[in-house]
Amino acid sequence: MENERGSWSSNIGFLLAAIGSAVGLGNIWGFPYKMGANGGFAFLLVYVIMAIMVGFVIMVSEIAIGRKTGKGIIEAYREYSKGSTWIGYLGLIIPVIIMFFYSVLGAYCIEYIAVNLCNLGFNTVSASGADLFTAMLTNPVGSIVYTFIFLAGCYAIVKSGISGGIEKFNKVGMPALFVMLMVVIIRSVTLPGATEGLKFMFVPNFTYLGENFIKVLSVASGQMFFSLSLAMGIMVTFGSYLSKKESIVQNAGIIAFSDTLVAILAGVAVLPAAFALGGEDAAMSGPKLLFITLQDVFGAMGSVVGPLFGVCFYTLVLIAAITSAISLTEVAATAYEDNCNKKGKTPHRTRATFIVCLIIFAGGAIVAADGLGSNGLWVPFQKTFGINGWNDCWLDFFDFISEGVLMPFVALVTSILVGWIKKPSSIFEEVETEGNKFTGYGLFKFCIKFFVPVATIFILIGQIDTFFQLGIF
Numbered sequence: 001m002e003n004e005r006g007s008w009s010s011n012i013g014f015l016l017a018a019i020g021s022a023v024g025l026g027n028i029w030g031f032p033y034k035m036g037a038n039g040g041f042a043f044l045l046v047y048v049i050m051a052i053m054v055g056f057v058i059m060v061s062e063i064a065i066g067r068k069t070g071k072g073i074i075e076a077y078r079e080y081s082k083g084s085t086w087i088g089y090l091g092l093i094i095p096v097i098i099m100f101f102y103s104v105l106g107a108y109c110i111e112y113i114a115v116n117l118c119n120l121g122f123n124t125v126s127a128s129g130a131d132l133f134t135a136m137l138t139n140p141v142g143s144i145v146y147t148f149i150f151l152a153g154c155y156a157i158v159k160s161g162i163s164g165g166i167e168k169f170n171k172v173g174m175p176a177l178f179v180m181l182m183v184v185i186i187r188s189v190t191l192p193g194a195t196e197g198l199k200f201m202f203v204p205n206f207t208y209l210g211e212n213f214i215k216v217l218s219v220a221s222g223q224m225f226f227s228l229s230l231a232m233g234i235m236v237t238f239g240s241y242l243s244k245k246e247s248i249v250q251n252a253g254i255i256a257f258s259d260t261l262v263a264i265l266a267g268v269a270v271l272p273a274a275f276a277l278g279g280e281d282a283a284m285s286g287p288k289l290l291f292i293t294l295q296d297v298f299g300a301m302g303s304v305v306g307p308l309f310g311v312c313f314y315t316l317v318l319i320a321a322i323t324s325a326i327s328l329t330e331v332a333a334t335a336y337e338d339n340c341n342k343k344g345k346t347p348h349r350t351r352a353t354f355i356v357c358l359i360i361f362a363g364g365a366i367v368a369a370d371g372l373g374s375n376g377l378w379v380p381f382q383k384t385f386g387i388n389g390w391n392d393c394w395l396d397f398f399d400f401i402s403e404g405v406l407m408p409f410v411a412l413v414t415s416i417l418v419g420w421i422k423k424p425s426s427i428f429e430e431v432e433t434e435g436n437k438f439t440g441y442g443l444f445k446f447c448i449k450f451f452v453p454v455a456t457i458f459i460l461i462g463q464i465d466t467f468f469q470l471g472i473f
């Protein structure tokens with residue numbers, strides 16, 4: 001069975017794929033804008049605490065469940081605990097919903113690379129970030145075509161299988177990403193006025209946190225689940241390919257640390273620049289931050305250097321998006337293959353990948369056509385809840401369902417399953433196979449049994465409160 005499914009050709013392959021999955025648009029697009037809109041330091045503090053006490057704990061559990069069973073998400077949960085197969089199915093739906101909007105954000109990156117390439121060397125004043133972004137959003141056909149291109153790329157990589165496609169791509173993509181991020185950071189922090197942004201991020205300020213605790217807790221935690229690729233079977237799937245010799249705790253630590261580091265670095269790349277250009281208001285501008293503010297930073301850098309930085313930066317974001325998108329697609333493809341193996345049929349990876357991508361394209365086309373609500377498409381719950389309601393766009397809607405509700409919910413049931421039904425010892429055994437040590441098991445036990453369930457319940461309530469503007473907190 002092991003051999004039929006293929007496995008990582010080395011542990012570095014596993015690590016790079018897991019880090020590649022974790023580091024994505026969540027880090028570079030989501031983290032800076034959510035941090036900007038939620039009090040800077042307050043957000044950072046809550047994020048880091050939740051990443052350690054909730055994220056890391058769930059990650060260890062998921063990798064262990066995957067490796068213990070050696071199966072993709074659905075079969076893994078079935079084998080781990082009979083009554084919990086439904087968690088597997090739920091975990092299978094989440095990546096598909098995420099991909100509905102993820103593929104569109106990926107498409108925007110491709111469009112920005114194209115625009116910056118076209119600007120290269122022209123002495124004309126290029127359009128402002130805001131104009132550019134509006135033009136893009138209000139061109140549904142263009143967005144749909146770019147979404148198609150993005151998905152075609154994912155399809156080509158995922159269909160080549162685990163070591164052929166994902167591993168090779170990550171070995172080049174991840175280091176390149178890191179280098180390019182450093183370059184943009186140097187530009188950002190040397191802009192006049194950038195120090196305000198750094199202060200906003202790193203100087204302790206507890207007033208904001210005190211006044212908005214539940215909101216910051218739920219936004220930072222939703223972001224943390226999303227960013228660490230948790231609660232949707234990705235780590236289960238990757239763990240199922242991991243060798244028994246490897247230390248799960250160490251690997252999970254490296255993944256969580258790298259992901260958080262890249263998110264903070266992306267914050268340092270984006271927020272000081274936003275402060276330098278437009279002050280705190282710019283930093284708080286929400287989802288458009290990456291596509292408007294930074295494009296203006298590049299626009300102000302001259303006709304050659306600017307577009308060049310633009311091309312580099314959006315290529316970086318695209319690489320990060322692709323390595324995450326392939327992992328999202330991989331979950332469904334592996335589950336399909338396992339299902340074929342179980343029924344004694346030969347799995348057709350190409351067909352599985354194709355079907356998954358087609359479904360994603362159907363949802364992605366809606367989000368693309370909607371253009372963050374610019375094109376007046378009907379959206380579920382639209383204008384139902386209060387005047388200050390949510391953004392009334394399909395991207396927000398899918399984001400709320402996946403990151404806001406389903407992921408904290410899956411984390412909640414996973415913690416109950418591991419902490420109370422199967423008991424933490426089931427994870428302990430798997431972690432300690434072949435002489436590995438489970439350092440910090442006491443803390444793990446406390447978190448999975450008590451801290452994670454309580455925290456996820458608050459996160460869920462906070463998310464629903466924010467989305468529907470109920471005003472509970």
Ligand code: PHE
Nearest residue numbers: 022024025026027226227229
């Ligand atoms: N973690 C990725 C990011 O931060 C997104 C992602 C979510 C990837 C869930 C896989 C699973 O962009």
